[in-house]
Amino acid sequence: MRRPEFRTPLARAVAPVAAGLGFFALLGLLLWGIASLMAGEQAQTTTFTPDRLQVGSITRWAESIDTDGPVLFPGLGTTSGERTLVLDHNGTNVEKGWVVYYAYPADRGPECAVEQVEGTDDFVDCDGRTLDVTELSPPTNGEYPIVEDRKTVFIDLGERPGDTTP
Known part of the structure; x- marks a missing residue:
């Protein structure tokens, strides 16, 4: 079975760029989801001095x-x-x-x-x-x-x- 080929020069230029943008968008959403799960609802305090x-x-x-x-x-x-x-x-x-x-x-x-x-x-x-x-x-x-x-x-x-x- 043959792989599909893009026939026009425009399709050959745009398809890899669109695939790359889609990949990074999905990666960003995945990382944002992980960060929001880790942060949770915890009350955070910042102390710059020791106890x-x-x-x-x-x-x-x-x-x-x-x-x-x-x-x-x-x-x-x-x-x-x-x-x-x-x-x-x-x-x-x-x-x-x-x-x-x-x-x-x-x-x-x-x-x-x-x-x-x-x-x-x-x-x-x-x-x-x-x-x-x-x-x-x-x-x-x-x-x-x-x-x-x-x-x-x-x-x-x-x-x-x-x-x-x-």
């Missing part, structure tokens, strides 16, 4: 805090930098006594940021008051310290403003 901050060795950081005072971590967990945390350690047991505060007074809001008096546990707020680290605001958004494997301290950054739960 926890690895601070480092509990021994090294406890010694550093004992010598130089608490450590400030500016703008954690946000892209705008509005959340600054202070990590403090109390006591002689390096596995316990870790505390996290916000870097503003407990009786004021985030607009009253504090600055640390270098090498001490003291901070100066926006009104010029000198505050002890314990007078800073406790976290209200789920931030807390974690000691993992008895050697590394992390700060769990809790919920971030604007996060949506799926």
